[in-house]
Amino acid sequence: MDSPILPEGVKRCSLTTFLILLLPCFALLAWGGLSAVLCLWKGLNQTNMSNVFAFALWIVFDLAVIALGAGAFFTGFLTYIIDRKELKNIINAAVIIGFICYSGAMAMLGIDIGQPIRGWFIYWHANIHSMLVEVSFCIGCYLIVLIIEFVPIIFENRKLNEIKPIRLIGHNLHEIMAVFAATGAFLSFFHQGSLGGMFGVLYGRPFAAREGFYIWPWTFFLFILSAIACGPCFTILCTKLTEFISGKKLVPDNAIQTLAKISGWLLSFYIVLKIIDTLGWIYGVVPRAGMTFMDFYREGPYGVWLVVCEILICGVIPAVMLMIPRIRQNGTWLVVAGILNCTGIVINRFVFIVVTLAIPVMPFDRFWSYVPTWQEWGIGLAVLGYGVLVYALSYRYLPVFPKEKELNIIT
Amino acid sequence: MQMKRRNFIKFLVGGVAGIQLTPLPWKFTDDVAIWTQNWPWVPVPPVGAVTKEKTVCSLCRGACGIEVRKIDNRAVKIEGRSDYPVNPGGICPLGMGGLQLLYNESIRFTSPMKRVGPRGSGVFMDISWDEALDILSGRISKLRKKGHPEALAAIDGNPNESTMALMVERLLKAVGSPNYVSMPSVGDTCSMVNYLQQGTGEMMAYDLENADCILSFGSGLLEGWGSPGRVLNAWGLWHDAHAKEKAVIIQVEARASNTASKADFWITPKPGTEAALALGIAHVLIKDRLCNVSFIENYCFGYHDWKSLDGQEHKGFKSMVLDEYSPQQVAGITGLQADKIKSLAHEFGKAKAPIAICGKGKGSLNGSLYEFMAIQSLNALVGNINKPGGVLVHEAMPLSDLQKLKNDQISLRGLKKQRLDQAGTSKYPFTNSLINNFLDAILKRHQSPVDTLLVFKANPVFTLPDTTACYKALKKIPFIVSFSPFKDETALMADLILPDHTYLEKMDDLVCPPGLQYPFYGLTKSVVDPVYNTENTGDAIIRLAKKIGGSVAESFQWPEYEDVLKTRASGLYSNGKGLVGYDASHPVWKMQKAGNRAAPDYSTFEEMWEAIKTGGFWFTAKHNYQNYSSIFKTPSKKFEFFSLRIKSAIDIAAKQKPLKKVLKDLGVAKNADEACMPHYSKDESSQDSTEYPLFMMPYEMINLASEWAPNPPFSNKTLLDNQLRNDESFTDINPQTAKANDLKQGDRVIIKSLAGRIKVRVNITEGAMPGIVYLPLGFGHTAYDEFLKGKGVNPNDIITTNRDPVSGQIVWWNTAVKLIKV
């Protein structure tokens, strides 16, 4: 039915099957939509956030998604600036995933602030000292860059491409994509860093504070590193998932392997620094705050297992796996390593947000716990639904994978 | 140009793009942001002329000076007055929230009303004041015509000394009913002790500020005991970081209350054994010669064994105490260590100005007579009576009596009938009112002997121990009239509502705040125009009397209530030693100690009255210290360790019945001599201790209103979440008790007594004595609005009451209970 607008020379399921497969996404979106309306209309009392848990599920989602979306700028950086040609075969997917992650995060942030209508005050009454302002500026600009990067891919749709001006614009945009990739990379380096900085500068919260070790908030660099270490892996995982679902090979192995290798190197580098950072924290920040390492892992569900999980199981292990070509080249192990890698970073973002706030700083204060409401889940999962939907639509109607035709000759 | 689709789209896109270049989108976003700053549902308080009105808080008997900040005619903030003698500046959280009671329409009666729904449903209909008073006067006249004026009764929560209490009692007397019942208060026991040991029925006057050792028997100095504004200020003085000598505070209590926690020493006898502890301290004081011998020898009676005129030998206080209350014996009773009792006695005996204070407080409406006598005896032993830093003895407040009552035949006949509560009979010779007897009398008879009940400033259905009994009794009464400004539990049971103004809307007096050491008269005034169609109950009574007519009307000849107040205040003037001005740099406790000789700062009555109306107070700082030969008005003209009045009451009764029966009627478990002296006897609880192994003790908090009015919603912010969580209140229990009952923090549990059961959650704390289950008073309202209604449980619902010996008042403090895990 929609065959005229499908990319040429590739096989797609029928529209009906496609829509049926997408039903869960629509359901998530409806759930999220309802939640969003409630939150915007009645206020944030619809959530279980509190004066203790000022940041909660949504910020965890945001930070996780932005870290995972780092594949976009980093692949762009590698493709256009470092000129790794093989990555051209995966850059579109990376850009789309990035776009989804960032736009989803922005939407969620819009609901997360108490006065969404005043959101623009961040830009208008900007406080240059605030890491969150830096984040907002960079993410805002980078989202525009992502749109600019996404638009030519949309323009490559068979029907749109028939329109001459559109084709022209698309072509010209392609020509200067390196400029945007560079801008994007620059912006992204900053906001990934500022996101880490946001927590690193919480000097009053010894769990997150990171000054005094090497350089001013050290988390700035750790966040950049961890994002670029897991972003490419997430891109690989998405591609692998698409390949699995469509039952087709979409990206040549060399592209995947390049990303995996770089991811491995970065993760290794990161995890070494993270271990040093943790030791520095344990012997620097923590005692200075009058606490001991164990003070942070005594309360509620947060135990040392979190550290073991984050650093060892989801850090050192995938790093080693990705560094060893034999393992990396095995499809299954690659996916396992990718999942571990991404999980580790998500745990990292989670602890920085939730544990930071949950551990009382005043000795006489007590530990509080937090469980998200269905509205919070609704909005969080709606971003997932939105992501899958946009990704699926893109895959169906746009030539996301330039080598798809070549790798899957229709006989 | 033809509008084709393509053109249209072009136009649209172009338009949208174009608008971005105009200031319009900016203007729009800005406007929207401004709108969020002025959401129509966020109130904008109107500005206006700022004024400040001085008055007095009467949400409790404390009488703190307050200043109400107003914007035009709106009261916007209550602040403490630093130019007021009682409370130099500070007030309590309840007083601070007063405006939420004034302005909360859903808890107030906005007009006179009569009941239209079923009783207790709270469905009323507005009527006019005239109609309301006609209904009531018609009913009273009918009772009088039928020759049963005594079927009119009143429950009055106004303090005994207040003019309003006189008005209510006078109304009943004029109509011809002896059944004027006042709400019990700790003051009842205090004045009874003073009557028996010192001969005057005045309140206790503690010179706390000048004292250097306070031995408090459960008095919640920080929980709202006495006049809270004043007591808390004294606390501040005692603890000043710069003070050279700090007072030592000793708290005797079975719970780590704020006072106990903050005291210098915290002593934890088993509840109900305080009298024994006091006598044990007396023992040590006597034995270790820490007494004031000259005071005892010259101005006390009954210390030594003595012989009465009929030649009989009587035991004295000294030998009783030495025989029966050695530290070892007392240790056995109280569960304390003998050494601790000794060191406590030394701490007290060696102080320069030690005061032992009583008033095991709220929750108790009254105290235990013998316990209070024992405590006051400690003050006598150290001779710290009528001295600076001691317990002062005052004459009655110099207020004039009201003109003589006019009584017609009907009323004279009615007044001859016996009071339903039997107060003043040989069973309860020293007691004025016994509300629980009153309620029992109604419950016992087939038909309620009370036809019409008037309720003034009291909410017995909520505040009396054993609320179920009270509720049942009230249900039996055919017609109830409430004068409450608030929709409290008792008012909801009423048939007719004649709502009073709140304290911020009316003029009324506050006589002698509890515990204050100098004579004091406070006057509230209307600081805002009455918000609703309410009327000062004083005026309503005058109008009612006029409607009843005859001798009743003649007894209320005043044009309005202010004239009644003036009539009484005229005595303050003729007394010739008061002050209506106050300089905060010379606090009264200093003036009094220094021997103030200042002449009155007014020269005519009118001048004095106007000054009281603006300033809100009258006091006198002149005090005749020590003159012991004239202050004690007991039969012996001395301080009596051995009360001759109790003795003569026993002797008189013993002419009619055997002595054993007399003592039994009085509730005394000991012999006739000890019945005249403070002593300890074990509470013979008839309850099966295996069935109900624990004791429940109610307690009060300063930030949770108990008396007067509802709790202001603001105070809900100050409650901890282990006191109230959602709508459930908590019981404090010791970890040991928790373990024995297999309970964890936050568990739900049923507390069951013979009187009933309530469900609460458990707060496990080391501040609780093992074996005791603590419940805060003030929760569990079934009336008012969402800020109060249904929040927590009312311990009064399960209190089983006993009778205190001699006074006949309620023993409420040890209800045997058990815990049932839910």
Add this chain to the structure above:
Amino acid sequence: MKKDHGHVGKKYGMVIDLDKCTGCGTCMTACAAENNVSVRKDESDKERSITWIQLYQISNGKKFPDTRYSYFPRPCMHCDEDGRGGHHPSCVSVCVASATKLDPHTGIVSQIYTRCIGCRYCQAACPFDARYFNWWDAYFPKEKGLERYLSPDVSPRMRGVIEKCSFCHHRLMRAKNQAYAEGRREIEEHEYITACTEACPVQAITFGDLNNPKHKVHELIQLPTAFRLLERLNTKPKVYYLSTKDWVRRLADNYRPGEFKRLSKGS
């Protein structure tokens, strides 16, 4: 004396005597009444109820009958620094919309409700939990008429913004206006005190200019019993506490074993 950044002159601060404080809660009530803080049906949800000054109950942790409770009233500390020498309190330096500021002339940390976007970053930054978010609209139902007691000095807040103790800044304004009207440049010590200070029935709270040697607070903070909350975080709070009790002082900060210095031999 060490020079404080930015402070040209006044530095308003508070001293709370914990030995005096009885835990009565009048300061909390006074603050809510003064500053138009609304009350919701359920205030027992302590994570969401708004209490600019919050009373914490602390315990010495001993067994009955040696247990003792004490109380810690905690307003906003009006920090001077962020803890690492930054010239703004932690909450100010992080605010995205410049909705909260440290006034260098008074030391007061302000909060501009109409500027705040409700991102709550400041809340995460404040180690004292002194900041409160309006999870709901202010609760003044029409049928109750409670809005009649609202003071025009302080604007009621809209949903979705942060609020916190302002050191009753409007009282400073009022005092200054008064002084100005009378042709004075300076205000007297007693002319500007906060609502909680004024209300405390035991005079546990003292307020004034920490920099002014004539003010009582200046003298009190020199006492050996004076300390601040979480002092080691170095946020330089302008709220000081007094206590002679070691167990109370110990609970004011995190101490590693052996670090705490006792004042007295007793507890």
